[in-house]
Amino acid sequence: MYGHQNMNALPAIPQYIARSRGARLWDVDGNEYVDLMCSWGPVILGHGDPVVEEAAERQRRQGDCLNGPAPIMVELAEAMVATVADADWAMFAKNGTDATTMCCTIARAATGRKMILVAEGAYHGAAPWCTPFPAGVTAADRANLLQFQFNDIASIRAAAGEHADDVAAIIVSPFRHDAGFDSELVDPTFAKDVRAYCDEIGAALILDDVRAGFRLHDGGSWEPLGVQVDLTPWSKSIANGYALAAVTGTDRYRDAAGGIFVTGSFWMGAVDMAAGLATITELASRDAVSRMRDLGQQLRTGILGGATRWGFDVHYTGPAQMPNLLFANDSDYALSVAFTAEAQARGVYVHPKHNWFVSAAMTDADLDMALTGLDGAFGALRARYPQP
Amino acid sequence: MYGHQNMNALPAIPQYIARSRGARLWDVDGNEYVDLMCSWGPVILGHGDPVVEEAAERQRRQGDCLNGPAPIMVELAEAMVATVADADWAMFAKNGTDATTMCCTIARAATGRKMILVAEGAYHGAAPWCTPFPAGVTAADRANLLQFQFNDIASIRAAAGEHADDVAAIIVSPFRHDAGFDSELVDPTFAKDVRAYCDEIGAALILDDVRAGFRLHDGGSWEPLGVQVDLTPWSKSIANGYALAAVTGTDRYRDAAGGIFVTGSFWMGAVDMAAGLATITELASRDAVSRMRDLGQQLRTGILGGATRWGFDVHYTGPAQMPNLLFANDSDYALSVAFTAEAQARGVYVHPKHNWFVSAAMTDADLDMALTGLDGAFGALRARYPQP
Numbered sequence: 001m002y003g004h005q006n007m008n009a010l011p012a013i014p015q016y017i018a019r020s021r022g023a024r025l026w027d028v029d030g031n032e033y034v035d036l037m038c039s040w041g042p043v044i045l046g047h048g049d050p051v052v053e054e055a056a057e058r059q060r061r062q063g064d065c066l067n068g069p070a071p072i073m074v075e076l077a078e079a080m081v082a083t084v085a086d087a088d089w090a091m092f093a094k095n096g097t098d099a100t101t102m103c104c105t106i107a108r109a110a111t112g113r114k115m116i117l118v119a120e121g122a123y124h125g126a127a128p129w130c131t132p133f134p135a136g137v138t139a140a141d142r143a144n145l146l147q148f149q150f151n152d153i154a155s156i157r158a159a160a161g162e163h164a165d166d167v168a169a170i171i172v173s174p175f176r177h178d179a180g181f182d183s184e185l186v187d188p189t190f191a192k193d194v195r196a197y198c199d200e201i202g203a204a205l206i207l208d209d210v211r212a213g214f215r216l217h218d219g220g221s222w223e224p225l226g227v228q229v230d231l232t233p234w235s236k237s238i239a240n241g242y243a244l245a246a247v248t249g250t251d252r253y254r255d256a257a258g259g260i261f262v263t264g265s266f267w268m269g270a271v272d273m274a275a276g277l278a279t280i281t282e283l284a285s286r287d288a289v290s291r292m293r294d295l296g297q298q299l300r301t302g303i304l305g306g307a308t309r310w311g312f313d314v315h316y317t318g319p320a321q322m323p324n325l326l327f328a329n330d331s332d333y334a335l336s337v338a339f340t341a342e343a344q345a346r347g348v349y350v351h352p353k354h355n356w357f358v359s360a361a362m363t364d365a366d367l368d369m370a371l372t373g374l375d376g377a378f379g380a381l382r383a384r385y386p387q388p
Numbered sequence: 389m390y391g392h393q394n395m396n397a398l399p400a401i402p403q404y405i406a407r408s409r410g411a412r413l414w415d416v417d418g419n420e421y422v423d424l425m426c427s428w429g430p431v432i433l434g435h436g437d438p439v440v441e442e443a444a445e446r447q448r449r450q451g452d453c454l455n456g457p458a459p460i461m462v463e464l465a466e467a468m469v470a471t472v473a474d475a476d477w478a479m480f481a482k483n484g485t486d487a488t489t490m491c492c493t494i495a496r497a498a499t500g501r502k503m504i505l506v507a508e509g510a511y512h513g514a515a516p517w518c519t520p521f522p523a524g525v526t527a528a529d530r531a532n533l534l535q536f537q538f539n540d541i542a543s544i545r546a547a548a549g550e551h552a553d554d555v556a557a558i559i560v561s562p563f564r565h566d567a568g569f570d571s572e573l574v575d576p577t578f579a580k581d582v583r584a585y586c587d588e589i590g591a592a593l594i595l596d597d598v599r600a601g602f603r604l605h606d607g608g609s610w611e612p613l614g615v616q617v618d619l620t621p622w623s624k625s626i627a628n629g630y631a632l633a634a635v636t637g638t639d640r641y642r643d644a645a646g647g648i649f650v651t652g653s654f655w656m657g658a659v660d661m662a663a664g665l666a667t668i669t670e671l672a673s674r675d676a677v678s679r680m681r682d683l684g685q686q687l688r689t690g691i692l693g694g695a696t697r698w699g700f701d702v703h704y705t706g707p708a709q710m711p712n713l714l715f716a717n718d719s720d721y722a723l724s725v726a727f728t729a730e731a732q733a734r735g736v737y738v739h740p741k742h743n744w745f746v747s748a749a750m751t752d753a754d755l756d757m758a759l760t761g762l763d764g765a766f767g768a769l770r771a772r773y774p775q776p
Contacts, residue, residue: 001456094652105524266630
């Protein structure tokens with residue numbers, strides 16, 4: 001197993017999944033789960049959402065991978081521009097990594113500069129320039145990166161340092177969601193300071209909304225802060241599991257975006273775009289973000305109650321819709337892994353090192369099943385690790 | 389429009405496609421075409437092939453983008469390994485660029501070296517290290533590339549030069565298919581010499597079969613030459629238009645492939661894999677390569693006859709299934725573009741600068757329509773450019 005799926009290579013996490021529906025899935029051994037991973041983010045309206053599937057099927061009957069795009073590309077671009085405040089245009093691709101890489105390339109083309117500032121430990125994809133593990137990566141792949149600390153504007157000034165006039169962009173996640181660490185919400189002052197610093201030095205601000213996009217807000221994740229960003233990579237949830245990524249940007253970066261050469265054999269695939277348009281439309285009409293936030297808050301309340309009841313010191317961090325559960329004094333993740341195994345055994349699909357995802361498809365029954373299973377997991381964990 | 393689709397931004401090439409079926413497609417204005425571009429390669433059994441669609445739909449009813457792969461991934465990997473002589477394992481991705489980049493990363497991880505030899509002008513994708521246009525690309529992105537000339541083993545030795553013990557891989561296309569140039573078949577001696585040179589210096593031989601894979605041969609494109617390759621990137625035609633890419637390799641590179649971190653949110657998508665498995669199976673059971681070769685040979689005979697009849701000196705190069713038509717003394721492509729416009733006006737979808745693709749779905753009626761339209765295009769071109 002490779003990539004993030006390799007993080008599943010732990011006892012009691014099922015490797016192969018047979019089928020899914022709504023907020024439930026079944027592994028190849030027939031075990032049923034309430035899904036709190038949502039395919040690592042893409043599934044936002046629920047597995048096999050009927051409205052999205054119908055839109056995809058309608059396009060599929062016409063054609064998918066064609067000699068040029070189908071008209072749906074224009075409709076989808078217009079929907080992205082209408083939905084995201086900082087989007088004056090949109091381009092489409094297949095991977096989140098395509099989109100983050102494109103943003104860097106566009107920023108470099110626009111500024112004629114080469115350096116990119118990246119938060120230490122942040123995940124922006126799995127190309128050689130950004131993959132978190134160095135096998136097969138050369139020094140040249142990282143030669144134009146400078147590292148800062150999330151939520152620390154002084155570290156950005158220090159990282160740019162003498163290179164400030166050669167910085168093409170600062171790329172930052174809407175909140176710190178590094179796998180294996182507590183999540184950290186963005187300090188609104190930091191967000192505003194990053195914007196101001198980009199303006200000061202003439203660099204682009206790239207908000208990497210690949211993981212969080214459309215789960216925290218109907219538009220870009222920093223829109224509620226009133227912080228304008230220049231370029232945004234999107235992927236994961238924008239087409240409810242169909243393979244779609246996007247880049248949106250402001251007019252200032254339009255010419256640069258039009259001047260770079262990026263492409264892929266399937267980037268014009270019309271079915272994925274139809275699914276994307278339906279997803280964006282349904283997210284709004286169902287007020288899905290509010291529903292996910294509400295479900296996430298109930299989940300947090302229930303889990304923190306269970307942890308207290310069973311006497312566990314947990315770190316439950318991140319936004320309600322994308323919670324991250326770690327245990328105190330658990331640097332080898334032994335408690336996390338054991339808890340995950342107990343949760344999976346009780347029909348709750350969670351992960352020991354990566355943030356979870358709540359979908360809008362969760363019913364109250366799904367939430368009950370999740371909370372019951374997780375409470376049972378805490379109990380079983382306590383039996384295995386008796387209190388001193 | 390961006391990427392290769394930008395090469396469509398020419399008079400009389402329709403930009404937006406409404407629908408497709410078999411070897412035909414229709415633009416948004418309702419014009420019907422015989423398709424000789426096959427969506428730039430992906431469509432190999434024909435648009436909307438019923439067997440592939442049925443396999444995809446069967447998987448779709450179970451689930452697509454899941455928390456882990458579906459069992460279809462194992463079946464597909466086994467089919468790739470059974471079909472391709474030099475494949476001991478397979479990994480899957482979404483873009484041809486993902487696959488070419490992965491091969492370089494695997495070769496670097498395996499050898500602990502950094503340099504990659506690339507043929508001048510060859511297309512291996514659209515990431516910063518390989519995109520054919522330099523906007524937004526930095527010198528560091530290309531710092532570890534050395535260039536050689538296709539079919540020229542001496543140029544490989546010269547390019548490696550003093551770096552020979554730091555060469556991780558040589559990446560080469562099965563034939564030279566650079567857009568805008570005459571195609572050039574591989575000299576079998578060159579292929580054998582490249583293999584021997586890789587063995588001599590301890591580098592991996594990467595055969596970039598993204599564009600030609602499964603159109604020239606049921607296995608790898610150099611299998612008929614008896615030349616073993618180490619790593620092969622695949623994409624385009626392996627799933628008849630569904631978004632799938634793959635890397636296959638030999639046992640020697642298995643550990644390195646397992647040790648790199650590459651991933652994408654949709655790389656485990658089960659529907660695309662089901663389409664891939666059905667495509668590979670159907671290609672064999674329909675003897676599709678022979679059919680495409682036969683169609684391509686009839687096309688070549690007809691087109692060369694038309695060119696002679698109308699007095700045009702054309703360069704009709706490349707394998708029969710992937711022909712490339714350019715005109716002599718046409719460095720600004722004026723004749724090519726005018727010919728394409730006349731062909732499109734007669735219902736034949738071809739391209740003025742990029743090789744074409746023949747699909748196995750072409751019927752004799754499709755071939756007749758193509759030949760009639762292209763002959764008419766030569767005639768109309770002669771009317772616009774009277775012989776001196």
